Amino acid sequence: MNFPMTQILSFSSPAPGADPRLTDLRAEIGRIERGCAAGIPAVLPTGVAALDGHLPFRGLPLKRLHEVVAAGEREAGAALGFLLALLSRVMRIEAGPVLWCGRRPELHAPALAALGLDPARLILVRARTETDRLWAFEEGLRTKGLAAAVAELEKPLDLAGSRRLQLAAEKGTTGFALRLDGGEAAASAVETRWRIAAAPSVPPADDPDGVGDPRWRVALERCRGGRPGHWLMEKNDATGDLALAPALRDRPDLPAGARVAG
Amino acid sequence: MVALDRGATLLGLAPGESVADARARVPELHVAASDSAGDGRALEALADWAQRYAPVVALDRQSATVAGGIGGDAGLWLDATGCAHLFGGEEAMGLDLRHRIERLGFAARVAVAATPASSWALARYADAAEGVTVAEPEAEREMIAGLAVAALRLPAVVTSALMRLGLKRIGDLAAAPRAPLVARFGEVLVRRLDQVFGLVEEPLAPVRPPPSFRARLVFPDGIGNPDDLALAARRLCERLSGQLDRAQQGVRRIELAAYRLDGEVGRLTIGFARPVWDPERMFRLIRDRIGQIDPGPGVEVAILSTLAAEPLIATQMPLIADAREAGDDVAGLVDRLAGRFGETDVHGLAPLDSHLPERAPRRRAPLKGARKDVWQTRRRRPQRLLDQPEPVEALALLPDHPPARFRWRGRSHRVVRADPAERIADEWWREQAPTRDYFRVEDEDGRRFWLRRDGLSEKGETPAWSLHGLFA
Structure with missing residues (x-):
């Protein structure tokens, strides 16, 4: 993994609540970069202030194509976790079912329900070939009335393919291309591309050997109208909220329950 | 002998005789082994085919059964009500039917009449050019009255008894x-009489x-091009949709x-997934799968019919037009997916009360x-369960204890x-399987796994480890 160990944000992103003129200006620049085609998209704030501040529209654009890639073949769990965190936020504000296509979607419904993501809203499709998966994904992206469409893909999207899917999403529904096997990324027209790896958790206070809330190294590799960035994030399993991992708590040698002034 | 062709009948042979007797009288008789199962299948195929004329087609298997054979008198009934005008009248429909059946290699006689019984009788016993x-x-009544009593579908013993009594024509009986x-012949005789004159329903x-x-x-010259078939399907969808609407x-x-x-x-x-009337939605699914129909030498009739129709009730039409449109879009998506991947590969998830993950x-x-x-949701479960x-x-x-190390892939x-x-x-109602223990573990890089151990070392079993899921 080529992530620096505790590099936690931040570039020159403004703090939350920054000058609205700056936001407008950023949107304007984004519009110019897009060639005016799509205008300002509807945006879903991720709930992580530093992340929203970094993203050009202060959140994740809806009705666009996003790509979430595992940072290696063993990072499937982390990549899926990050995707589900985003998806459950999308499902909270967008009505309708979610299309999920994959070779063999191995989603475990009770675990999704525990994340606050209603399994009854899922339409699962088993598609054996990549062509079939892309076909189903595109059909889903074109469909109004879905909350989102997700495809577990095995190959990187190419430029033409991603452009086609992005256009479909703009008229239909938010899309997530998920690559759990990791692998390279080709030049593509996706709105954002995220690369996710696991990071060691901090044990719960009552069990120093136990497994704590999940932490991920989240790298934004590509962002239309914005810049790359990377963050160390933690998901609160109890509330489902994403947050930046408190930097000092990340030291593995820190005694459990220690309090750090800072 | 189960069945005879016209030539053999004219020589005085009859079904039910033994082959040896018949050969003694007509040495040049050509005999083929009967295949009543095959005849049954052929009749069913013919019934399938005949639905191009009318939606209701019934088999007449009972006719001329000797020793379980179907015989040469087997027939079909078609309820031609409201269908004849498509062919230019009843006579034209009958001629068309007869010519086409002949082209398929069967000799056939056709009658169009008011009841199943009278059409059965006329097809077999009327003189027709x-x-x-x-x-x-x-x-019709007069035509029926002039037919031989054999036209009543009575058991052979009854028919011959009537002949001996001098009751030769149906009119005599009536x-x-x-x-x-x-009293003499049982209730069946008057029932057949009433049926043939349309006094009781059959x-x-x-x-x-x-x-x-x-x-x-209808395409008189046949169409074989998939694009033409698709075009035909689109027109059929529009027509059917009009009726549904x-x-x-x-x-x-x-x-x-x-x-x-052929x-x-x-x-x-x-x-x-949901009741449909929109021709576009019907057509899109047909178009995706039109390749499954092999046009062979050409398709001359295409029929689109409803197998399950139901009223569109108010609850299926949400009040807000947008929501309805969106819902229709999603239902249409499900239909297209099911059309391509099959219904079992497009599914939702429902809870089942089992503690086995x-x-x-x-x-x-x-x-x-x-x-x-x-x-x-009380217990921690992996988001990805293999x-x-x-x-x-x-x-x-x-x-x-959980393992200190493990090797996976x-x-x-x-x-x-x-x-x-x-x-x-x-x-408890399933035996055999050993008790399992599950551990959520995290490796040195923060990856989380659901490890499973089958078997208990305290019982002297050697535990078997496996990886059953991935946590976020």
């Missing part, structure tokens, strides 16, 4: 007093339930039947989700954190 008899309503006839048992709605197109009905299942020039019938059935969710049709689904647990090599320092993971074991016993 072209092999087609049409009984005009006002003349004029005779009823009570003695019933229901037909159709080979396939008749559709509520049906649209039909007028009746305020939607369809859940439709069937496209392609009647080929007598074969290709069928394509399509189901919908792999059994807890069950598949169900998509979009059938209920608000009252209750999921067990269909098949994958064996891992694990090294546990103490018998009841060729890579070694050092376990730095683990939750206490969760024991899951197999459901």
Whole structure:
């Protein structure tokens, strides 16, 4: 993994609540970069202030194509976790079912329900070939009335393919291309591309050997109208909220329950 | 002998005689082994084919059965009500039917009459120049009265007894007093009489339930190009949709039947997640699968019929137009996906009350989700549960502890954190399987896995480790 160990944000992103003129200006620049085609998209704030501040529209654009890639073949769990965190936020504000296509979607419904993501809203499709998966994904992206469409893909999207899917999403529904096997990324027209790896958790206070809330190294590799960035994030399993991992708590040698002034 | 052709009958031979006797009288007799199962299948295929003329087609298997054979008198009934005008009248329809059956290699006689019994009698016993008899309503009674009593579908013993009594024509019987006839020959005789004159109803048992709605197109020269077929399907969808719209009905299942020039019938059935009347939605699904119909030498009749129609009730039409449109879009998506991948590969998830993780969710049709689904969320479960647990090599320092290391898919993971074991016993009504323990563990890089141990070392079993899921 080529992530620096505790590099936690931040570039020159403004703090939350920054000058609205700056936001407008950023949107304007984004519009110019897009060639005016799509205008300002509807945006879903991720709930992580530093992340929203970094993203050009202060959140994740809806009705666009996003790509979430595992940072290696063993990072499937982390990549899926990050995707589900985003998806459950999308499902909270967008009505309708979610299309999920994959070779063999191995989603475990009770675990999704525990994340606050209603399994009854899922339409699962088993598609054996990549062509079939892309076909189903595109059909889903074109469909109004879905909350989102997700495809577990095995190959990187190419430029033409991603452009086609992005256009479909703009008229239909938010899309997530998920690559759990990791692998390279080709030049593509996706709105954002995220690369996710696991990071060691901090044990719960009552069990120093136990497994704590999940932490991920989240790298934004590509962002239309914005810049790359990377963050160390933690998901609160109890509330489902994403947050930046408190930097000092990340030291593995820190005694459990220690309090750090800072 | 089960059946005879016309030539053999003219020589005085009859079904039921032995082959040896017949050969003694007619040495040049050509005999073929009977195949009553094959005859039955051929008759069914013919009934399938005949639905191009009318939706209700019934088999007449009983005729001329000797020793279980179907015989040469087997027939079909077609309920031609409301169909003849498509062919230019009853006579034209009969001629068309007869010519086409002949082209398929069968000799046939056709009669069009008011009841199943009278058409049966006229087809077999009336003199007809072209092999087609049409009984005009006002003349039918008289035509029937002139036929031999054999035309009544009575047991052979009854027929011959009637002949001996001098009751040779159906008209003779109709004029005779009823009570003695019933006393002597039983109730069947007067029932047949009433049926042939249309005094009692004789229901037909159709080979396939008749559709509520049906649209039909004819191509006299046949079409074989898939694009032409698709175009035909689009026009059929529009016509069917018009009928559905007028009746305020939607369809859940439709069937496209392609009647080929060679007598074969290709069928394509399509189901919908929600009742549909929109021609565009019907057509899109047909178009995706039109390749499944083999046009062979050409398709000359195409019929689109509803297999399951139901009223479009108010609850299926949400008040807000947008929501309805969006819902239709999603239902249309499900239909297209099911059309391409099959209904079992497009599904939703429903809770099943089982504490075994792999059994807890069950598949169900998509979009059938209920608000009252209750999921067990108390226990930590991996977001990704592998269909098949994958064996891992694990090294546990103490018998009841999580492993210190394990190797999965060729890579070694050092376990730095683990939750206490969760024991899951197999459901008590299933025996054999050993008790399992599950551990949520985290490796040195923060990856989280659900490890499973089968078997208890305290019982002297050698534990087997596997990886059953991935945590976020």
